[in-house]
Amino acid sequence: MESHMHEAFSDEILAALAGRYRVKIEDLQSLGGFENFVYTFGDGDHSRVLRISHGGHRSADQLQAEVDWVVDLFKNDIPVSQPLPSLNDRLVESLRTTAGEFHAVCFAKAAGGPAKPEDWNDQLFHTLGKIMG
Numbered sequence: 001m002e003s004h005m006h007e008a009f010s011d012e013i014l015a016a017l018a019g020r021y022r023v024k025i026e027d028l029q030s031l032g033g034f035e036n037f038v039y040t041f042g043d044g045d046h047s048r049v050l051r052i053s054h055g056g057h058r059s060a061d062q063l064q065a066e067v068d069w070v071v072d073l074f075k076n077d078i079p080v081s082q083p084l085p086s087l088n089d090r091l092v093e094s095l096r097t098t099a100g101e102f103h104a105v106c107f108a109k110a111a112g113g114p115a116k117p118e119d120w121n122d123q124l125f126h127t128l129g130k131i132m133g
Helices: 003-008 011-019 060-075 122-132
Strands: 029-032 037-041 048-054 093-097 100-108
Touching (some): 011 037, 011 093, 011 100, 060 100
Antiparallel strands (some): 029 037, 037 048, 093 100
């Protein structure tokens, strides 16, 4: 992420966007991120991921197109993390600030974790190919 985008992000922006999902800033745990600010909250079957992007990286329309595609995949039984609506019933929330726009998207947190090299085998690649195909 470009440094000016990182510097523009604040706890006030985080609190405002998290609040649109009925989440308090103290309930968020940072997962890091490269091009986005990524947080997790909730527990067990109710774990969620909140991803916040600066408008200079992706526009609200681009993010809406992404989540529309993921929703379509989900509706067609492809194993993806389901986008979840905000309290305003939106899949993409935007906040205009003096430092530009920030956009938030919330997803159900996927079970499991990244595949490790010892997990790589013919069955894994067959399954991934089937899903992507």
